[in-house]
Amino acid sequence: xxxxxxxxxxxxxxxxxxxxxxxxxxxxxxxxxxxxxxxxxxxxxxxxxxxxxxxxxxxxxxxxxxxxxxxxxxxxxxxxxxxxxxxxxxxxxxxxxxxxxxxxxxxxxxxxxxxxxxxxxxxxxxxxxxxxxxxxxxxxxxxxxxxxxxxxxxxxxxxxxxxxxxxxxxxxxxxxxxxxxxxxxxxxxxxxxxxxxxxxxxxxxxxxxxxxxxxxxxxxxxxxxxxxxxxxxxxxxxxxxxxxxxxxxxxxxxxxxxxxxxxxxxxxxxxxxxxxxxxxxxxxxxxxxxxxxxxxxxxxxxxxxxxxxxxxxxxxxxxxxxxxx
Amino acid sequence: xxxxxxxxxxxxxxxxxxxxxxxxxxxxxxxxxxxxxxxxxxxxxxxxxxxxxxxxxxxxxxxxxxxxxxxxxxxxxxxxxxxxxxxxxxxxxxxxxxxxxxxxxxxxxxxxxxxxxxxxxxxxxxxxxxxxxxxxxxxxxxxxxxxxxxxxxxxxxxxxxxxxxxxxxxxxxxxxxxxxxxxxxxxxxxxxxxxxxxxxxxxxxxxxxxxxxxxxxxxxxxxxxxxxxxxxxxxxxxxxxxxxxxxxxxxxxxxxxxxxxxxxxxxxxxxxxxxxxxxxxxxxxxxxxxxxxxxxxxxxxxxxxxxxxxxxxxxxxxxxxxxxxxxxxxxxxxxxxxxxx
Numbered sequence: 001x002x003x004x005x006x007x008x009x010x011x012x013x014x015x016x017x018x019x020x021x022x023x024x025x026x027x028x029x030x031x032x033x034x035x036x037x038x039x040x041x042x043x044x045x046x047x048x049x050x051x052x053x054x055x056x057x058x059x060x061x062x063x064x065x066x067x068x069x070x071x072x073x074x075x076x077x078x079x080x081x082x083x084x085x086x087x088x089x090x091x092x093x094x095x096x097x098x099x100x101x102x103x104x105x106x107x108x109x110x111x112x113x114x115x116x117x118x119x120x121x122x123x124x125x126x127x128x129x130x131x132x133x134x135x136x137x138x139x140x141x142x143x144x145x146x147x148x149x150x151x152x153x154x155x156x157x158x159x160x161x162x163x164x165x166x167x168x169x170x171x172x173x174x175x176x177x178x179x180x181x182x183x184x185x186x187x188x189x190x191x192x193x194x195x196x197x198x199x200x201x202x203x204x205x206x207x208x209x210x211x212x213x214x215x216x217x218x219x220x221x222x223x224x225x226x227x228x229x230x231x232x233x234x235x236x237x238x239x240x241x242x243x244x245x246x247x248x249x250x251x252x253x254x255x256x257x258x259x260x261x262x263x264x265x266x267x268x269x270x271x272x273x274x275x276x277x278x279x280x281x282x283x284x285x286x287x288x289x290x291x292x293x294x295x296x297x298x299x300x301x302x303x304x305x306x307x308x309x310x311x312x313x314x315x316x317x318x319x320x321x322x323x324x325x
Numbered sequence: 326x327x328x329x330x331x332x333x334x335x336x337x338x339x340x341x342x343x344x345x346x347x348x349x350x351x352x353x354x355x356x357x358x359x360x361x362x363x364x365x366x367x368x369x370x371x372x373x374x375x376x377x378x379x380x381x382x383x384x385x386x387x388x389x390x391x392x393x394x395x396x397x398x399x400x401x402x403x404x405x406x407x408x409x410x411x412x413x414x415x416x417x418x419x420x421x422x423x424x425x426x427x428x429x430x431x432x433x434x435x436x437x438x439x440x441x442x443x444x445x446x447x448x449x450x451x452x453x454x455x456x457x458x459x460x461x462x463x464x465x466x467x468x469x470x471x472x473x474x475x476x477x478x479x480x481x482x483x484x485x486x487x488x489x490x491x492x493x494x495x496x497x498x499x500x501x502x503x504x505x506x507x508x509x510x511x512x513x514x515x516x517x518x519x520x521x522x523x524x525x526x527x528x529x530x531x532x533x534x535x536x537x538x539x540x541x542x543x544x545x546x547x548x549x550x551x552x553x554x555x556x557x558x559x560x561x562x563x564x565x566x567x568x569x570x571x572x573x574x575x576x577x578x579x580x581x582x583x584x585x586x587x588x589x590x591x592x593x594x595x596x597x598x599x600x601x602x603x604x605x606x607x608x609x610x611x612x613x614x615x616x617x618x619x620x621x622x623x624x625x626x627x628x629x630x631x632x633x634x635x636x637x638x639x640x641x642x643x644x645x646x647x648x649x650x651x652x653x654x655x656x657x658x659x660x661x662x663x664x665x666x
Binding site: 004005006007008009010011012013014015017018021022032033034035047048050051052053054055056062080081082084085086087088089090091092093094095096099100102103106108109114115118119121122125126128129135136137138139140141142146154157158160168172174181182183184185186187189190194209210212254257258260262274289290291292293294295296297299302305308309311312313314315316317318319320321322324 | 434
């Protein structure tokens with residue numbers, strides 16, 4: 001896909017300002033710094049070479065030392081006044097400041113004083129530079145986690161050590177397992193530990209508020225296993241299901257609309273009166289069972305029907321425990 | 326390679342937009358006083374491509390907005406009484422990023438923070454910000470200090486852009502909103518104060534103009550487009566907006582007393598506090614567990630999911646809510662099949 005013109009403009013302006021302040025730089029270093037390919041940097045240089053002030057005679061144009069470019073070094077010789085880095089736009093400042101504030105306030109950062117200090121100083125320097133409150137957006141990440149568990153998990157990640165956890169599954173079964181932690185995903189709703197599980201011999205996602213206890217072990221993690229596990233993952237999808245899991249379709253009344261953004265559905269069908277049918281793949285029946293019990297007043301139908309029968313039976317058993325019919 | 330652009334080609338293939346924008350920036354940075362639209366059309370490479378005056382006007386207006394959105398301070402200079410004499414230049418003082426002396430570790434923090442957003446448009450905003458900060462000559466990012474951490478906030482959706490502009494420019498917004506309780510769709514007029522993410526949802530906090538009172542709107546319940554009012558600085562945002570109070574998250578903490586089947590509901594037990602003996606009888610063979618809570622709805626949903634493994638003893642309000650959920654669930658196998666469509 002072609003790059004957006006405004007993204008490219010920001011990089012072109014950035015390249016000139018950086019080279020003006022820093023001096024000649026190898027193409028490879030520029031590619032690394034601006035997060036693009038070396039080919040892109042060369043294209044950017046070619047683009048800059050033909051831009052300048054009206055008239056566009058040789059002296060009007062941004063210019064480079066052509067011999068240096070041949071050798072793979074970008075040496076700016078005429079910046080045409082673009083010597084200073086561009087300030088942040090309002091939207092950019094808002095997005096970055098809000099992200100830093102959320103990070104600073106998050107449990108994994110608060111669990112370690114040095115880490116919190118580092119985020120605080122980055123935030124202070126950034127707000128000094130943006131010169132505005134940038135408080136239009138206010139984000140808070142998940143908090144409901146035992147601080148001791150959080151401290152152990154972040155210490156194991158930082159020290160690349162194995163972790164012993166006591167974990168209760170969605171089916172309410174408690175067990176101990178040794179895991180090689182790869183990543184701590186702190187979301188706005190919940191926090192998850194992504195790890196290689198030595199008991200299951202596979203990659204597993206653990207919801208942190210279901211980790212009852214965590215102990216950092218002396219053994220180092222297996223770097224190869226962690227690397228295999230540590231890929232960007234859609235937690236919601238990995239928690240609820242996979243490609244081979246059975247399909248269930250739940251029809252909700254319109255007031256359950258918010259569930260549509262909470263659940264990893266496969267397909268959403270709009271029905272009359274704002275009702276909607278949500279098709280889910282469910283690897284974990286206990287999870288769906290719990291969801292249907294909790295959301296029952298908003299559920300209009302469940303397909304296949306035997307799922308509804310099981311849920312209704314367990315609800316009747318629960319009502320008997322309450323002495324209610 | 327520059328070619329002779331004094332007689333520009335009338336139409337495409339033409340100059341790519343990024344090149345045209347860059348030429349405009351360089352021209353407006355270097356102009357001695359200012360440039361009029363006509364000078365820009367004749368002189369700046371790329372604008373000669375416009376086939377008509379109208380096309381040029383549209384192109385220039387869009388480019389001006391794009392540049393301002395990126396933080397380039399394009400200012401208007403009123404040189405005389407005639408509208409033709411309106412000129413444009415870039416305010417070179419306002420252009421520059423103040424010195425930001427970021428350490429490698431701090432730049433690493435920013436790089437991690439930039440990954441927070443699930444949204445493409447917010448990611449674009451943060452990655453541009455990082456490009457600018459990297460251009461300011463900081464050292465290379467070093468991310469070891471926060472190894473393994475991956476903060477994420479789910480996507481906010483299309484309403485974010487217009488709402489953010491409305492908050493920062495203090496403009497009234499209008500949108501169609503589906504009420505949570507009734508499901509009724511109605512037009513709302515709001516003075517927007519804050520956009521907030523909490524517990525997996527995105528919210529707008531502001532003053533509902535028609536109701537004359539502060540309200541919270543869940544962004545996922547906004548249907549269709551958000552329309553932003555024409556008048557800027559139309560209202561004042563209170564100096565202190567307490568998002569959590571507005572969302573009711575800062576409600577008073579209470580304690581629930583539960584009768585739990587042994588070995589069950591360990592995730593609930595993990596939050597237990599010392600229990601006060603309950604006033605009524607405890608069902609035989611169950612453990613008494615007390616847990617703090619603020620939201621009856623949230624805890625009731627969690628506890629209902631345990632079915633008969635957890636029985637609420639106190640408070641009555643929580644017990645009643647769980648029973649209500651269970652009674653609805655007990656009817657799930659008798660609801661009529663709704664035709665799929």
